[in-house]
Amino acid sequence: MSMFYISLLIGVLALDTTIAFQVLIAQPIFSCSIIGAALGDFSAGLEIGLMMQLLWLNIVPSGATRFPEGNLASMVICAGAILFELPQYPNMSFALIVLVGIAVSYVGMRVTIWQRRSNDVVFGRVLTAIEAVQPGKIVAFNALAILTYFLAMSLLAFVSLGGIKLGIDYMMPILSEQIEGSARFLKPGIWAIGITLVGRMIYRNFIKKG
Amino acid sequence: MASEKLNMMKATSLGFMDYFRIFWRSFFIQAVWNYRSMISIGFGICLLPLMRRLYKEPEAQHAFLQRHFRFFNSHPYMASYALGVSAKLEEAIADGDEDAIHRLPKVKELMISLLGARGDQLFWCILKPFSLLAGVSVLLLVSGLVPTMTVLIVTFLVYNIPHFYIRYSGIREGYEHGIDVYKCLYRERFQLMKDIYTNVGMISFVVIGGMVIYRYVAVDADIAIAFLIVGVTAFLSDYFTGNSYLTLSLGVIMALVAGLFL
Numbered sequence: 001m002s003m004f005y006i007s008l009l010i011g012v013l014a015l016d017t018t019i020a021f022q023v024l025i026a027q028p029i030f031s032c033s034i035i036g037a038a039l040g041d042f043s044a045g046l047e048i049g050l051m052m053q054l055l056w057l058n059i060v061p062s063g064a065t066r067f068p069e070g071n072l073a074s075m076v077i078c079a080g081a082i083l084f085e086l087p088q089y090p091n092m093s094f095a096l097i098v099l100v101g102i103a104v105s106y107v108g109m110r111v112t113i114w115q116r117r118s119n120d121v122v123f124g125r126v127l128t129a130i131e132a133v134q135p136g137k138i139v140a141f142n143a144l145a146i147l148t149y150f151l152a153m154s155l156l157a158f159v160s161l162g163g164i165k166l167g168i169d170y171m172m173p174i175l176s177e178q179i180e181g182s183a184r185f186l187k188p189g190i191w192a193i194g195i196t197l198v199g200r201m202i203y204r205n206f207i208k209k210g
Numbered sequence: 211m212a213s214e215k216l217n218m219m220k221a222t223s224l225g226f227m228d229y230f231r232i233f234w235r236s237f238f239i240q241a242v243w244n245y246r247s248m249i250s251i252g253f254g255i256c257l258l259p260l261m262r263r264l265y266k267e268p269e270a271q272h273a274f275l276q277r278h279f280r281f282f283n284s285h286p287y288m289a290s291y292a293l294g295v296s297a298k299l300e301e302a303i304a305d306g307d308e309d310a311i312h313r314l315p316k317v318k319e320l321m322i323s324l325l326g327a328r329g330d331q332l333f334w335c336i337l338k339p340f341s342l343l344a345g346v347s348v349l350l351l352v353s354g355l356v357p358t359m360t361v362l363i364v365t366f367l368v369y370n371i372p373h374f375y376i377r378y379s380g381i382r383e384g385y386e387h388g389i390d391v392y393k394c395l396y397r398e399r400f401q402l403m404k405d406i407y408t409n410v411g412m413i414s415f416v417v418i419g420g421m422v423i424y425r426y427v428a429v430d431a432d433i434a435i436a437f438l439i440v441g442v443t444a445f446l447s448d449y450f451t452g453n454s455y456l457t458l459s460l461g462v463i464m465a466l467v468a469g470l471f472l
Contacts, residue, residue, distance in 0.1 A: 021237045022286055023370050024338065029345055033362060046349070046358060053346050054418070055458060060334045063283060063326065064245065068454045095466060102458050119244035126242075126251055130275040133268045135258050138279070142255055145242045182469035185436035188426040189465025192441040193458060195419055198343070200448055202415060205335055206408060 001038050003083065003161050009038055010075045011154030017071050018061050018112070019149050028052035028074035035075055039082045048078045051187065054194025056105075058201040064116075069108025076157055077101035080164040089175045091183035096167050098190070104160045111152050119145055224260075224297055224385050231259040232293055233378050239286050248283035256293050257300070264304040274300065277314055283322050285329020287376045292321045294384020295391050317389050328395055333373070336404050340411025341369040347414035350421040372403060436468040 001009075013034065016026035024030060028049040036045015056070025080097040122141050129137040239252035254275065261274045284292055295317055302310035345365030352361055383394045427437045443464040447457040 018243065019238075019241050022240075023373065024342070024366065027342060029342065029349065030362065030366065042355070050346055050349055053342060057339050057342060060330065062285065062330045062334055063248070070454075095462065098462055099459070102455055102462070105458075106455055116244055119242050120246050122242055123244045123246050123251065126279060130272070130279055133272045133275065135261065135271070135275065138251065138275075139255060139258070142238060142241050142251060146238070149241075182466055185433060185440070185465045185469045185472070186462065188422075188433050188437050189440040189461060189468070191422045191426055192437045192465075193444040193461035195422060196441045196444040197448060197457070198339075198415060198418075200445065201339065202412065206412075 001040075003079075003158065003165075006035065006038065006079050006083070007154045007158035007161060009035065010072065010079065010157040011150045013075060014069075014072050014108075014153040014157075015146065015150055017069070019146055026071040026075075028056065028071065028078075031071060031075050032078040035078045036082060039079065041082050044082055045078050048081055049074065051190050051194065052077060054198050055190070057194075057198050066109055066113065068105035069112065070105050072108040072153060072157065073101040073105035076104045076160045076164075079157070080161055083161065084165050084168050086168060086172065086175075089172075089180045091186050092171070092175055092180050093168050095183045095186050096171060097164055098186070100160055100164050100167065104156065107156060107160075108153070111156060115145075115149050115152060118148070223301060228259065228263070228297075229378070229381055229385075232256050232297070232381050233290070235259075236286075236290055236293065236377055236381075239289055247279070247281045249286070249289065250279050250282040253282045253284075253289060253293070254278035257296060260297055260300060264300060270304075277311075280315075282318055284325040285333065287333060287373055288325040288329035288380060290377045290380030291325060291384040291391050291395065292318055294381040294386070295321070295388060296384075297381070298385050298388045313389065321392075324392065324395060328397075328400075332400050332404065336407050336411075337369055337372060340407040340414070341365060343411045343414040343418065344368065347417040347421070350418060350425075432472045436465060436472060439468050440465050 010031075013026050013031045016022060016024070025034075029046070030049070032045045032049030032052065033042060034045070036042045036048070039045070052070070052074035056068065056074065059067045059070055061067055077097050077100075080100065081094055084093065085097070086093045122145055126138050126141055129135075129141070235256040235258075236252075239249050239256060242251040243249055244251075257274075257278055261271055265271045265274055278296065282289075282292070296314065299310045299314045299317065303314070342365070345361060345368075348361045348365075349358060352358055384391045387394060427434050440461050444457050444461045447453070447460045451457070
């Protein structure tokens with residue numbers, strides 16, 4: 001599956017975070033497995049999904065909360081790793097992909113805020129539709145909002161994957177065995193971050209409160 | 211007395227297909243989430259099939275749209291209770307109950323904080339993290355395509371069975387109990403479910419910790435040291451700043467730095 005189609009798949013799965021369904025299909029263990037299967041490497045997708053899941057587990061997507069788009073970031077990391085990871089330098093290329101993923105989680109959050117602000121304009125149009133008693137138009141605005149978010153997230157995924165490809169192409173000539181060796185603790189490190197964050201969440205929400 | 215009167219009216223007039231239409235549309239309740247009216251557009255869209263059934267005149271439809279598209283917020287799953295109550299009151303309004311017109315906005319307003327608090331606590335703070343933790347822990351223990359797929363499906367169901375139940379039964383209970391629906395939303399109602407998920411989640415977290423140490427950390431002293439350094443960095447960053455981006459970036463950078471020196 002090409003970068004274009006995988007970006008569209010990421011866009012569809014990203015809808016699940018807040019826009020539609022919310023059945024957890026966008027959570028890394030599910031979405032990365034799906035992306036892995038779509039790219040022909042289910043086990044690699046699952047492995048990345050397991051690693052990423054703990055990083056974003058403490059996110060509460062309630063109301064007007066601004067939260068990192070961890071689900072989108074995990075999907076980009078997974079697709080980037082399967083598509084572009086260099087077999088001779090797996091750790092260093094994965095480090096670059098993870099750093100891009102963290103940036104994606106921030107940009108994704110900004111895109112969500114932008115979409116919610118643009119929905120304020122949609123609300124104004126809905127009020128006009130109410131005055132004219134046009135319920136069909138209101139349903140159309142609803143569909144348009146879903147389509148806008150899907151396109152925005154697909155575009156962000158596409159640009160991020162393009163950035164990962166460029167970054168890896170640029171990095172390849174300067175990589176060496178020594179630099180690769182310095183990234184050998186990255187995967188255990190990500191597990192360490194995940195376990196720490198989940199441990200803090202459990203302590204804060206349950207142990208401290210009794 | 212007024213609540214009894216409302217509960218007596220057309221108690222069975224909402225059929226399975228009506229429930230299903232509202233239930234299906236409720237999956238898109240947050241699609242047009244905005245800062246001015248929160249989830250009101252999605253909420254109103256869920257009730258549009260009811261509007262078409264109850265009101266034929268444009269004036270009545272206009273009044274209906276005015277009542278439901280102004281402002282509303284709730285946890286997306288728990289909003290189903292408000293949908294059920296609104297359907298009940300709309301039927302009363304269609305039957306000519308003037309009282310219901312004034313009650314509807316008040317009831318919806320009162321439900322905002324109750325449904326938000328119950329839903330956030332039950333789903334976002336307990337069911338979501340702990341079902342996913344349980345899934346991750348079992349996935350670390352199994353291997354092979356079929357067992358892995360089975361665990362993924364079971365994890366999906368462990369979360370979504372209560373999710374679908376609340377979405378559907380919320381509409382039903384809201385409709386059946388009318389404005390007395392708050393009696394269905396007492397805190398202790400979900401306590402057993404919360405306790406089960408919390409305990410399973412805690413055990414799962416211990417299993418994940420053990421599996422990660424067994425698989426990735428205990429194989430090499432250097433890895434164990436790097437694991438500790440990154441863990442302590444993430445802890446300090448999260449404790450002092452609470453900034454996710456900073457915590458993750460610092461952790462990744464510290465893992466790379468540890469690789470240079472160990």
